[in-house]
Amino acid sequence: MGQIKFDLPGEEILSPGHFACPGCGATLTMRYVLKALGRKTIVVIPACCWSVIDGPVPYSAAGVPVFHTAFESAASTASGIKAGLEIQGDHETTVVAFAGDGGTFDIGLQALSGAAERNEDFIYVCYDNEAYMNTGIQRSSATPFWAWTTTTPTESPKAEKKKNIVEILAAHRIPYLATASVAYPDDMIAKIQRAKEIKGTRFIHVFSPCPPGWKFEPEDSIKISRMAVESRIFPLFEVFNGRDYKLTREPAGTPVRDYLKSQGRFRHLKESDIQQIQSNVDEEWERLKGKLTFQVESRGKSHLHGVVDPERNPPMRRAIRK
Numbered sequence: 001m002g003q004i005k006f007d008l009p010g011e012e013i014l015s016p017g018h019f020a021c022p023g024c025g026a027t028l029t030m031r032y033v034l035k036a037l038g039r040k041t042i043v044v045i046p047a048c049c050w051s052v053i054d055g056p057v058p059y060s061a062a063g064v065p066v067f068h069t070a071f072e073s074a075a076s077t078a079s080g081i082k083a084g085l086e087i088q089g090d091h092e093t094t095v096v097a098f099a100g101d102g103g104t105f106d107i108g109l110q111a112l113s114g115a116a117e118r119n120e121d122f123i124y125v126c127y128d129n130e131a132y133m134n135t136g137i138q139r140s141s142a143t144p145f146w147a148w149t150t151t152t153p154t155e156s157p158k159a160e161k162k163k164n165i166v167e168i169l170a171a172h173r174i175p176y177l178a179t180a181s182v183a184y185p186d187d188m189i190a191k192i193q194r195a196k197e198i199k200g201t202r203f204i205h206v207f208s209p210c211p212p213g214w215k216f217e218p219e220d221s222i223k224i225s226r227m228a229v230e231s232r233i234f235p236l237f238e239v240f241n242g243r244d245y246k247l248t249r250e251p252a253g254t255p256v257r258d259y260l261k262s263q264g265r266f267r268h269l270k271e272s273d274i275q276q277i278q279s280n281v282d283e284e285w286e287r288l289k290g291k292l293t294f295q296v297e298s299r300g301k302s303h304l305h306g307v308v309d310p311e312r313n314p315p316m317r318r319a320i321r322k
């Protein structure tokens with residue numbers, strides 16, 4: 001595949017002196033989030049790899065104020081910080097909860113659901129590396145079906161499917177949610193910038209590869225992320241008000257086999273397991289297709305925007321329906 005070059009907008013806010021492993025998707029995610037939001041941002045980080053990546057006190061690689069909070073409380077802490085800023089008359093600063101999949105799909109879900117139900121005014125970014133990486137690669141409810149982790153060894157890999165966090169958040173009817181991938185930084189930055197313009201709870205679910213946790217070489221992070229999108233394992237889309245679904249990239253529909261073969265955590269899979277995973281992915285894709293409200297945006301041609309509920313949010317340009 002030829003080289004793709006991007007002109008990434010925005011200032012480089014994340015400093016290079018961080019503690020992440022090479023090829024860390026979670027760190028690229030933070031880099032793009034900060035580029036998209038700028039310096040008037042406060043980041044809330046619960047216990048996760050990013051508690052370490054940011055650096056030891058008094059150092060911080062993030063380049064913006066960071067509030068390190070308890071594992072289960074990213075969404076409630078972000079709600080409180082936003083409320084405090086409002087009381088001080090600061091209506092400008094963006095508050096971002098930045099949490100892993102364990103802190104989002106599992107232990108932080110109650111606080112997140114409460115905040116989403118109240119439509120608290122912050123952006124929640126879940127960097128999903130599909131396990132509890134910081135404590136040694138334990139299974140989370142975001143771990144994919146049949147994957148190896150240290151708590152789901154190859155003799156009994158994870159027998160449950162990945163929890164559909166996007167559908168859970170969509171059921172809260174929040175104004176904006178989107179999936180994003182570090183392999184498509186232009187798409188991710190556009191989504192974060194769109195989220196910034198909307199008031200209320202906004203949720204971004206980012207596919208964030210982890211070389212030591214998934215067992216692959218750091219230089220393959222982007223290739224693997226691209227394979228996840230193109231095989232429809234992790235489609236890129238947006239949901240407005242829990243109702244209007246819009247695909248932002250038409251996936252090629254490549255077989256899941258290449259993706260699975262690229263990582264040691266799937267090394268134990270038999271051909272029948274791969275077929276099972278392919279049929280699971282096909283089923284989810286058909287479900288998603290059935291929900292799409294919008295045409296796919298072809299770069300530089302159409303200008304489709306979602307409809308945001310005017311009662312909860314400032315009006316946006318109307319979308320062109322199918």
Ligand SMILES: Cc1ncc(C[n+]2csc(CCOP(=O)(O)OP(=O)(O)O)c2C)c(N)n1
Pocket residue numbers: 026047048049050071072099100101102103104129131132133134135140
């Ligand atoms: C209440 C509580 N339980 C357990 C822990 C230990 N702990 C710290 S980070 C972490 C894993 C976090 O996983 P995830 O949210 O997926 O982020 P990642 O480490 O993968 O970046 C765990 C279990 C904790 N800090 N607090």
Ligand code: SF4
Pocket residue numbers: 019020021022023024025026027049053129133134209210211212213
């Ligand atoms: S263990 Fe994974 S998520 Fe954590 S810093 Fe290393 S690459 Fe990033």
Ligand SMILES: [Mg+2]
Pocket residue numbers: 100101102128129130131132133
């Ligand atoms: Mg994780």
